[in-house]
Amino acid sequence: MRAPILLLPVLSLLSAVLFVHAAEAAVFPDEPESVSLDTGGLSRDSFPKGFVFGTATSAYQVEGMASKDGRGPSIWDVFVKIPGIVANNGTGEVSVDQYHRYKEDVDIMAKLNFDAYRFSISWSRIFPTGRGKVNWKGVAYYNRLINYLLKRGITPYANLYHYDLPLELEKEYKGLLSDQVVKDFADYADFCFKTFGDRVKNWMTFNEPRVVAALGYDNGFFAPGRCSKAYGNCTAGNSATEPYIAAHHLILSHAAAVQRYREKYQEKQKGRIGILLDFVWYEPLTRSKADNYAAQRARDFHVGWFLHPIVYGEYPRTIQEIVGDRLPKFTKEEVKMVKGSMDFVGINEYTAYYMYDPHQPKPKVLGYQQDWNAGFAYAKNGVPIGPRAYSYWLYNVPWGLYKALIYIKKHYGNPTVILSENGMDDPGNVTLSKGLHDTTRINFYKGYLTQLKKAVDEGANVVGYFAWSLLDNFEWRLGYTSRFGIVYVDFTNLKRYPKMSAYWFKRLLQRNKH
Numbered sequence: 001m002r003a004p005i006l007l008l009p010v011l012s013l014l015s016a017v018l019f020v021h022a023a024e025a026a027v028f029p030d031e032p033e034s035v036s037l038d039t040g041g042l043s044r045d046s047f048p049k050g051f052v053f054g055t056a057t058s059a060y061q062v063e064g065m066a067s068k069d070g071r072g073p074s075i076w077d078v079f080v081k082i083p084g085i086v087a088n089n090g091t092g093e094v095s096v097d098q099y100h101r102y103k104e105d106v107d108i109m110a111k112l113n114f115d116a117y118r119f120s121i122s123w124s125r126i127f128p129t130g131r132g133k134v135n136w137k138g139v140a141y142y143n144r145l146i147n148y149l150l151k152r153g154i155t156p157y158a159n160l161y162h163y164d165l166p167l168e169l170e171k172e173y174k175g176l177l178s179d180q181v182v183k184d185f186a187d188y189a190d191f192c193f194k195t196f197g198d199r200v201k202n203w204m205t206f207n208e209p210r211v212v213a214a215l216g217y218d219n220g221f222f223a224p225g226r227c228s229k230a231y232g233n234c235t236a237g238n239s240a241t242e243p244y245i246a247a248h249h250l251i252l253s254h255a256a257a258v259q260r261y262r263e264k265y266q267e268k269q270k271g272r273i274g275i276l277l278d279f280v281w282y283e284p285l286t287r288s289k290a291d292n293y294a295a296q297r298a299r300d301f302h303v304g305w306f307l308h309p310i311v312y313g314e315y316p317r318t319i320q321e322i323v324g325d326r327l328p329k330f331t332k333e334e335v336k337m338v339k340g341s342m343d344f345v346g347i348n349e350y351t352a353y354y355m356y357d358p359h360q361p362k363p364k365v366l367g368y369q370q371d372w373n374a375g376f377a378y379a380k381n382g383v384p385i386g387p388r389a390y391s392y393w394l395y396n397v398p399w400g401l402y403k404a405l406i407y408i409k410k411h412y413g414n415p416t417v418i419l420s421e422n423g424m425d426d427p428g429n430v431t432l433s434k435g436l437h438d439t440t441r442i443n444f445y446k447g448y449l450t451q452l453k454k455a456v457d458e459g460a461n462v463v464g465y466f467a468w469s470l471l472d473n474f475e476w477r478l479g480y481t482s483r484f485g486i487v488y489v490d491f492t493n494l495k496r497y498p499k500m501s502a503y504w505f506k507r508l509l510q511r512n513k514h
Contacts, residue, residue, distance in 0.1 A: 037500070039508045040446045046453050052155070052464035053509055054116030055109060055486070056421055058162035058207065061473040062098040063122065066091070069099075070135035072128025074164035075175065079223035090479025096471050096489050102145050104496060105470065106152050108487060112502055113509035116155040118420060118466050119145065120162035120207065123188055130166035131184050139195060146199050157466075158196065159204040159276060160189055160257070163212060163222065163476075170224055176212070176246040182253045189257035193265045201271035204346055204420070205257050208278040209250040209306055217242040218368040221477065230365040239367030241326050248328040251309050251338060258341040275310065276346035276420045279303040279408075281400030282355045283385075285377050290357035294374040297322075298355050299407070301372050303347075311412045313339035322371050344463070346420030347408065351393065352400025354380055389424040389444075390482055396424065398447035405455035405462060414461050422448055423468035428481035432497065435472075435488045441501040449508075467505065471496065 044051070060066070060076055067073065080091045098105055109117055123130065125138035149156045165175050173180045189205065197203075206212070215222035218239045219232040226237030254275050261273050282298040284291040300308070300316040308316045313335040320327060330338060354377040363370045378385055378395065386395040401422070408417060424444045426435060445467065456462050472485035480491050486502040489495070 037442070037504045037507050038446075039504065040450060042446065042449055042453065042508055044509055044511065047456065048463075050463070052115045052418075053505075054114050054118055054155075054157065054464065054466045055470035056118035056157075056466040056468050057098070057470050057473065058120040058159070058164075059122035059125070060092045060095070060162065060164050061469075061475070062096050062119075062471060063125075064092070064094040064097040065099040066093045066095075069137040069141070070125070070128060071122060071138060072124035072130075072135070073167040074122070074124045075167055075170050075223040076164055078167060079225055082225070085225075086477055087479040087481040090474060090481075092474045095474045096491075097494055098471075099141060101494070101496075103148055105487075106145075106148050106154060108496060108498065108502075109154055109470065110152040112486075112498070112506045113511065114154065114505070115509075116157055116202075116464070116466070117149055117470070118157040118159060118204075120159040120164075121192060122164055123161060124164065124166040124168075126191065127166065127188055129168040130172075131169075131187060134191070142196060146196055150199060155202065156200050157202040157204065158192070158200045159207050160192060161185070161205065162207040165224075175224065176216070176249050177242060179249060179252070181249050182256050185253035186256035186260050190260045190264070193261050193269070197265050197269040197271060201269065203261065203271060203273040205254040205273065205275050206250055207276045207346075208348060209247065209254070209275070210302060211278055212250060213243045213247040213305075214368055217246050228365055228367060231367050231369070239365070239370075243368040244323060244327050247305060248330075251306060252334060254310075255334070255338040255341040259337055272343035274342045274344040274346055274416075274418070275306070276348060277303055277306050278348040278421075279404050280350070281352035281397070281404045281407075282374075283352055283400070283403070285354040285356040285380060288357070290359075291355065294357040294372075295355040297372050298374045301368070303408070307345065307408070307412055309338050310342050310345075311339070311415070319371075322373075326366070342415070344416035344418055345408070345412075346418045347404065348421035348468070349401050349404050349419065350422060350424070351395045352385060352397035352403070353378060353395075354385060387440075389440075390427045391425050391478070394424055396444050396447065398451040401448050402451035402455050405452070405460040406458065409455075409460045414459070417460065417462045418464040418466065419452060419462055420464075420466050421468040422465070423484050423486075425475070425482040425484045428472075428475075428478075428483055428491075430483065432488060432490065435483065436497060436499045438486075438499045438501050441486070441499070442504045445501060445504065 080086050128135050146156050169175050216224055217226050220227035220234035225234055227234040228239040231239045258273050282295040284295040297318055300318040304316040356375045358375040386397040388395050469484045471487050472483040472489040475482040486499055488497040488499050
């Protein structure tokens with residue numbers, strides 16, 4: 001799930017009541033006749049043949065069983081226990097219990113006409129200490145999930161890392177700050193390819209490595225919670241160097257895993273492998289040269305930080321010039337391994353911001369976010385960039401998606417792209433009836449899919465779209481106070497209720513029977 005960086009006609013009361021009543025009947029009702037599920041002219045036929053539609057989740061956010069069936073702790077299991085870190089002291093111990101309820105969840109996807117499911121594998125569920133001894137109960141769980149997905153006609157998309165480094169590796173050698181992580185990650189990936197690759201043909205190494213590096217090591221907002229004192233409430237860290245070291249090791253870990261896959265498995269298993277990057281579209285606040293440069297710096301430090309090395313074998317020039325000696329260097333051998341190390345790139349895109357040149361002197365304490373030398377604005381001449389969702393960082397700006405996809409097409413050789421996350425949230429305390437009646441989310445999806453189609457029509461090589469998220473779930477620092485799902489989860493009894501947006505997708509994705 002993306003992390004922060006620092007209208008349909010209103011239903012009559014009667015139809016809303018009908019909708020809730022139908023959902024509460026714990027059946028899978030057809031959408032009530034009186035509910036308008038206007039897809040805005042969009043359908044499967046609006047997109048190229050074979051275009052994949054799916055939903056996404058991540059292990060720690062949905063599985064539960066965090067300290068059971070042999071799973072070892074990850075850095076997040078410790079981080080969430082720090083008082084005040086997670087809203088209402090929420091944890092992933094039980095979450096929405098997909099570990100036991102996966103069949104029900106897969107059945108829901110199948111009934112909503114989705115093609116694919118993007119889930120993540122918990123590294124410490126497979127290797128409780130990060131390497132060595134295998135937890136076969138964990139392996140059995142992922143085998144059950146994968147087999148049931150295939151049984152229901154849903155294609156598995158497996159992501160190997162979603163923020164959850166095994167705690168033992170953090171304790172032993174400071175995790176991502178050590179180059180030892182490169183081999184350990186490649187060995188873990190190798191085991192997954194060997195064990196699941198006969199059935200999984202779509203692999204992703206890391207979800208949002210930029211968020212891992214920036215929020216984990218620049219402001220300490222995410223695990224392992226490291227930063228310079230000036231930029232967060234951290235007990236250790238260095239915002240000037242550690243984000244760049246962590247990012248460097250993430251890139252090398254990704255490339256080492258891809259190398260293993262290509263050398264040992266790809267030819268036989270006939271799958272593909274990529275990485276998932278978050279991208280916020282940065283629009284210059286004014287037409288001034290200074291604001292244009294600020295927006296470009298933001299793009300380079302955001303998506304370019306990872307995509308540039310993978311496509312071109314080096315960090316963007318902007319980053320090299322600004323960060324200087326604090327930026328790690330790739331050896332010639334590493335450049336060979338990193339350059340071209342993706343068959344596709346996943347882009348997680350939610351929002352857009354205006355950027356401006358703040359005209360400020362160099363900060364006394366250096367840090368990754370300071371290196372951008374760019375100011376964020378959420379409105380222009382008093383007009384917000386878009387309506388805000390529940391999360392403070394998330395504005396509904398569909399044209400930002402279009403611009404982001406065209407930018408990647410133009411600057412990175414039009415790679416194969418999967419739009420791997422997109423969605424919006426409501427507050428966690430929304431009632432069942434209000435939660436199911438999510439017309440704002442329908443508007444959000446309609447707007448973004450319309451702009452996605454526009455980018456595809458203009459030649460952007462996008463081959464799939466994944467809605468975040470299938471279920472309301474554990475939303476990191478927000479705990480259970482934020483709901484991104486197209487399926488409402490009652491957090492008291494974990495019952496699932498498809499929202500109106502779920503039925504909207506069902507209609508959008510219906511296959512015309514010829």
